[in-house]
Structures are given as C-alpha cells and as structure tokens.
Amino acid sequence: MAPQIWENSLPHTTESPTSLNSEGASSQASPPKSRKSLLQSEGLLLVLALASLAFVYWNVLVWMEGVWSGNPDYSHGYLVPVFAAYILWSNRGSLGQPQSDNENSQVNQHTDSGLLLGAVLMACGLLMRLVGIYTRLRTLEGVSMIPMTLGIITIIFGRRAALRGAPAVLFLLFMVPLPSFLSGQLSGLLQQIATTVSTFAFQTLGIPAFAEGNIINLSNGTIGVAEACSGLRMLYAFFALTVGACMVIDRAWPEKAIIALSAIPIAIVANCIRIIATGFAYEYFEPETAQHIFHDVAGWLMMPVGFTILLGVLGILDRLVVPDESFPIQSGLR
Numbered sequence: 001m002a003p004q005i006w007e008n009s010l011p012h013t014t015e016s017p018t019s020l021n022s023e024g025a026s027s028q029a030s031p032p033k034s035r036k037s038l039l040q041s042e043g044l045l046l047v048l049a050l051a052s053l054a055f056v057y058w059n060v061l062v063w064m065e066g067v068w069s070g071n072p073d074y075s076h077g078y079l080v081p082v083f084a085a086y087i088l089w090s091n092r093g094s095l096g097q098p099q100s101d102n103e104n105s106q107v108n109q110h111t112d113s114g115l116l117l118g119a120v121l122m123a124c125g126l127l128m129r130l131v132g133i134y135t136r137l138r139t140l141e142g143v144s145m146i147p148m149t150l151g152i153i154t155i156i157f158g159r160r161a162a163l164r165g166a167p168a169v170l171f172l173l174f175m176v177p178l179p180s181f182l183s184g185q186l187s188g189l190l191q192q193i194a195t196t197v198s199t200f201a202f203q204t205l206g207i208p209a210f211a212e213g214n215i216i217n218l219s220n221g222t223i224g225v226a227e228a229c230s231g232l233r234m235l236y237a238f239f240a241l242t243v244g245a246c247m248v249i250d251r252a253w254p255e256k257a258i259i260a261l262s263a264i265p266i267a268i269v270a271n272c273i274r275i276i277a278t279g280f281a282y283e284y285f286e287p288e289t290a291q292h293i294f295h296d297v298a299g300w301l302m303m304p305v306g307f308t309i310l311l312g313v314l315g316i317l318d319r320l321v322v323p324d325e326s327f328p329i330q331s332g333l334r
Contacts, residue, residue, distance in 0.1 A: 042156050043092070049152045053145070060141045067177045073233040076240055080175035083244055087168035114154035114162055121151030142176035167247055174240035187232045193268055195225045198275040205276075207283060216275070221282040223275060235267035238306050245310075255317055262313050270306040 054061060068077035125148035132140030150169045154162035178186070191214045199216055202209035208219045216223040242263040246256040281289060 046152065046156050049156070050149070053148055053152065057141075057145055060138065060145070063138055064142055064175065064177065068175075071177070073183070073236060074177050075233075076237040077175040077177070080172060080240065084168045084171045087171070087247055088165055091164055091168070114157070114159040117159055118151040118153075118155030118162070121147045121154060125151060137179060139176055139179045143173065146170065146172055171240075171244065171247065174236070174243070178236075183232065186235075190232055190235065190268070190271070191225050194271050194275060197268070197272045198223075198225070198279070201272065201276050202279055207279060209279065216279070218279055218282050221287050223278055223282070225275065234270055234302050234306060235264065237303070238267050238270075238310075239263040241307075242310065251317075252321070255321060258317065259310075259313065262310065266306050266309045266313075269309060270302050273305055274302055 064077060068074050125144045125146070128144035128147070129141050132138065132144060146169060149172070150162060150166060153165050153169065157165075177183075195211050195214050195216060199209050199211045202216070202218070210217055214225045216225065239260070242260045246260050249256075251259070
C-alpha cells in the first residue's frame, strides 16, 4: 500500500507547485506587459495631442520661426524645443504611474487623476490666446502654448507626472520672443550699463575716454554701443543656457539658483569685455581693424567667454559648498 499511496500522491506534490509557479510567473509577468502597453498607448496619445496642438497654433509657430531666423537675438529658439523634448524623453519612465497592488489602488489612481487640473490649465491657455488675439500681442499667444501643453500632459499622465515634466515644459518659454516694448526697455538699460562700465574700465586702464549717451569717445575713435550691441542676445541666450544646465546637473537648489541668476552679470561682463577689447584695438591698430574686431571677431567670442566665466563660477561653488556625503547623487554629474 505504501508504494501505491506514494504513487498516488506524487502527481499532487509535483504538479501543483509547478502549476502554482507557472500561474505565479504568468501573473507576475503580465503586469509589466500591461504597464508597458499602457505607456505606449499614452505616448501615442501624447504625440497625437501635441500634433493637434501644433496644427491649432500653426500661425504662431510660423511667426516664431520667422523671428528666430530674422532676429539674431532669438536665434537660440531652434534649440529650445529640442532640449525640452530631450528632457521629457529622458524622464519618460517617470511619466507612467505604476499600478499599486493594494486595495486602495483605485483611490490612489483617482486622487492622482489630472483630468480637472488639466482642463483648468487648458482653459487658462485658451483664455490667454484669446486675450493675445484681441490685443494683437503675439508673445501672449506663444506663451499660451505652455499651459496648453502642460494641461495635455496632466490629462494623459496625471498630476504627479505633470509635476515631473513641468520644468521641461516651462523651459519652452525661452523660445517665445519678448514683446517689442519690453525688449526695447531691456536693450536700453543694457546699453547704459555697458557704456558706463566700459568707460570706467577705459579710464581705470589709462585710456582717455568719456561717454556721450551711448557713444564712448576715445583718443583715436569712437565706439557706439548700439542696440544690437547691448548684450540682450547674450543675456537671453545665456539665461536659457544656465537654466538648461540646472535641469541636468545634480546640485542643491541654492546652487542652481546661483547658477541661473549668474547669467545676468556674466552677459554684462562678456559684453563689456567685447567693448574694452575694441577700445584697445582702436588705440593700437587701424580704425578699420578695430571695427572688424568689434563687429565680427569679438561678437563670435562672446559666448565662449561667457561660458568660460560660467565654468569659473562652477569652480568657485565647488570650493565654497561642501557636498553632503549622506545625500545620494543619482547621476554623478557635477
């Protein structure tokens, strides 16, 4: 009887664990597949929604592209959406919310639903565009794409995912040209600052110089700090560069704030270095050579000079700020 009992019990002891293991493996393997397919469908829905948004804003996009190609102050606008798309693609894994297995999963999913918040954001974007159309302010129409895009992400992926993707969406503000009255005021202010600082530097270095408005009179010539040479292009582009750098480096928030705000003095210093170098060229070379340096060579060197100063700021922060070793650095990029 013993062998018969063992033989009868053997199928139960061998088949039931395998069936449980196969069922458990299939049950554990199915959620990743469903989660992956869900992310793919949500990604496709996001692409279709953004394509529809681009179709609705086609005239605004054409206007912005014309400004990027016609105004050197906004030539960096071509790179802004590319960089924002790269940030979103790098964080695509955090956009999908994993399904929890506890009994409160439906409650958590309902709490994280961004349908209402996304609808509010899109309504705000629509209202901003209507105001921009009524006031004929194209800049406001361009800015209205930001809440519209963030609202689409919130509706599709939820509030938590929208919070993670908000920095990349807000970075799109740098592709929108400033209104003419604001850019004119900023340009005039930067012209005055550049003229005053450069004149003071000439006098300190022993070069006779005095300013009349935005014109610096030297012993061998004059330097006119025109609107195109105010440094607005450097300021706007370099501010976008520093903010983009803060989005990809691992530093504390105070350090990131210092790096972002350093774009303002760096742009001013780089523009003043350009004017001072031109003044020295007027003193020791022919006026034609000095003019060539001022408009061509020094203009091309402004961004590398500003980037070098930024590296110096990062080096100073590395020596002033002691990192907390207990805080894990995810990417190791400092």
